[in-house]
Structures are given as C-alpha cells and as structure tokens.
Amino acid sequence: MTYTVRLLPSNIQFEVEKGQTVLDAALNQHVSFPHRCQVGACAACLCRKVEGEVSYHLEPMLTEREQAEGWVFPCQAFAESHLVLTFEE
Numbered sequence: 001m002t003y004t005v006r007l008l009p010s011n012i013q014f015e016v017e018k019g020q021t022v023l024d025a026a027l028n029q030h031v032s033f034p035h036r037c038q039v040g041a042c043a044a045c046l047c048r049k050v051e052g053e054v055s056y057h058l059e060p061m062l063t064e065r066e067q068a069e070g071w072v073f074p075c076q077a078f079a080e081s082h083l084v085l086t087f088e089e
C-alpha cells in the first residue's frame, strides 16, 4: 500500500510505502525534509498534520494539546492514509 504525502507550503508531493516512515520516504525520494536525529528526539522534523492519519510504533512525547493541534514526528510516523503536512505556523 502506498500513500501520497503533500507538504505545505511548498506543495511538494512524494509517496510513502506501508512500513516506511514519512521521513525515510521523503529522503529516499530526495525531498528536502528538515531532520536531524531521526529517532524522535530533536523535533527538527516536527510539522502539523492538515489531513490524514498517522500511526507510531512508539508514541512520541506530545501533550494532548499538541496531539489535538496535529503535531507529528515524521521520523517516527507511518502513514495510514494520504497525508497533507504543513510547516507553516
């Protein structure tokens, strides 16, 4: 299963396969995606979900409020649907 991820505000799109993190998919397709640690610790990749569902093997450390606001850790997140992610405030 493959899902499409669209990034805002750049409108860049890439595909993510089941079992692949959103960040890995982006880097494999040479999409410049902010990142550093790739293990959910530095928050460099943090962005907000506008549409879609993600899942985690290990839930990242987000407060309920942050989760409600849609913050996701793409280096840890697996797509469960097509996604729209934003780096805008």
Ligand code: FES
Binding pocket: 034, 035, 036, 037, 038, 039, 040, 041, 042, 043, 044, 045, 046, 073, 074, 075, 076
């Ligand atoms: S790259 Fe560090 S938290 Fe995602």
